[in-house]
Amino acid sequence: MILLKNKTVLLSISLLTLFGSCSDDDDTVVVAIENTVEVPANYSFSRNGESTVSFSGQTTRIQMAEEMITAFFEPTNTVESLNAMYAHEEGAANFSNNALNSSNKNIKSKVATSIDFFAANAAESAQIKQDFETFIAGQVNEVFPAWETLATPGVPGQIAEGSTPRYVNAKGLEYDQAFVKGLMGALMTDQMLNNYLSTAVLDAGQNIENNNSDTTEEGKPYTTMEHKWDEGYGYLFGNAPNAANPLETIGDDDNYLNKYLGRQEGDPDFAGASQRVFNAFALGRAAIVAKNYELRNTQVEIIRKEISEMIGIRAVYYLQIAKIGFTSGEIGAALHDLSEGYGFVYSLQFSRNPETNQPNFSTAEVNSYLATMLETSPNGLWDIPFETLDELSNTIAARFDFTVAEANN
Numbered sequence: 001m002i003l004l005k006n007k008t009v010l011l012s013i014s015l016l017t018l019f020g021s022c023s024d025d026d027d028t029v030v031v032a033i034e035n036t037v038e039v040p041a042n043y044s045f046s047r048n049g050e051s052t053v054s055f056s057g058q059t060t061r062i063q064m065a066e067e068m069i070t071a072f073f074e075p076t077n078t079v080e081s082l083n084a085m086y087a088h089e090e091g092a093a094n095f096s097n098n099a100l101n102s103s104n105k106n107i108k109s110k111v112a113t114s115i116d117f118f119a120a121n122a123a124e125s126a127q128i129k130q131d132f133e134t135f136i137a138g139q140v141n142e143v144f145p146a147w148e149t150l151a152t153p154g155v156p157g158q159i160a161e162g163s164t165p166r167y168v169n170a171k172g173l174e175y176d177q178a179f180v181k182g183l184m185g186a187l188m189t190d191q192m193l194n195n196y197l198s199t200a201v202l203d204a205g206q207n208i209e210n211n212n213s214d215t216t217e218e219g220k221p222y223t224t225m226e227h228k229w230d231e232g233y234g235y236l237f238g239n240a241p242n243a244a245n246p247l248e249t250i251g252d253d254d255n256y257l258n259k260y261l262g263r264q265e266g267d268p269d270f271a272g273a274s275q276r277v278f279n280a281f282a283l284g285r286a287a288i289v290a291k292n293y294e295l296r297n298t299q300v301e302i303i304r305k306e307i308s309e310m311i312g313i314r315a316v317y318y319l320q321i322a323k324i325g326f327t328s329g330e331i332g333a334a335l336h337d338l339s340e341g342y343g344f345v346y347s348l349q350f351s352r353n354p355e356t357n358q359p360n361f362s363t364a365e366v367n368s369y370l371a372t373m374l375e376t377s378p379n380g381l382w383d384i385p386f387e388t389l390d391e392l393s394n395t396i397a398a399r400f401d402f403t404v405a406e407a408n409n
Helices: 056-071 079-086 122-146 175-196 207-212 224-237 257-266 273-289 293-327 331-350 363-375 386-397
Strands: 013-022 028-035 157-161 164-168
Touching: 056 079, 056 175, 056 224, 079 122, 122 157, 122 164, 122 175, 157 331, 164 331, 175 224, 175 257, 175 293, 175 331, 207 224, 224 257, 224 273, 224 293, 257 273, 257 293, 273 293, 293 331, 293 386, 331 363, 331 386, 363 386
Parallel strands: none
Antiparallel strands: 013 028, 157 164
């Protein structure tokens, strides 16, 4: 019996194994072997007294992405300096954190590079990488020169959202929001759902054989399969102060997936999503230790559904909430909401339907939606029709298991 201890038993699976033992009168002996895997209370796993959990590369990239948010609000930055942060090279002084500067990791190399969605689509991957450089160039060439200008339809500059200045292009789009919310999909979601949790990665080469025999990577305490699973976990919980029990601070640990999974806890229609995702990650990791790959794969489906749905929920929420800003005359708030919505719509192409194993939305569909947002009216987001926002919202919600009304709470 394989038993991972926990206070509450949430899942128990009994496996019947047939041993071909027959007596002279052809009686068949069936032996029941119980294989019980429970959800661990914490994401904590060890071998020979040493932790086997490792996702430092994911933490590094999250922290690099965090610094890029600040960089979008420093008008002295150039296209070259921002691109250098995006495509950081080891030893370059691109960040305020010396540990990041000395790292050989960067953001760009992992954007739209999942094995399931982009390994056979290099052209699309390159275009998506370029999209983020386009957001950077727009901020520097269009917004920075108008930093002290009052933004109006057709004129880039700043506009107030309450006491907070927002900086938009001529069509009302905040490039920083497009970059950040888009990166949430192109980096964090794509790497998690479509790369590290892919069977093509988890089961590559001798991974199953090595995991079955507890053969670890050279000089490391973990098997390759364990490590790949942890790297997926790291893109959501890798910047938590207590990554073994990250729900203590869910929503506060970064401005990417962690923030918005935490936001769902404030909506009774979606509360509990963070616990479901954590449980699936923890149980899937325990299943790997127990060599129960069917159970592991079931947890992958849960994670894909929850994270993908979260992106859809936030896209619809921001498209809908913007209408309130326009109606009340709070144009800065409306443009900010639509800019966030733009980024979440961009990220839809990296979400995944666990039933079809395909993206919930194709890149072509997403590009069409983005064009609709910016080109339906002459001034883009400034005067986008409410009917357009409703049509987009209904189209998005129809691909998921939630309604526009639920997302709009």
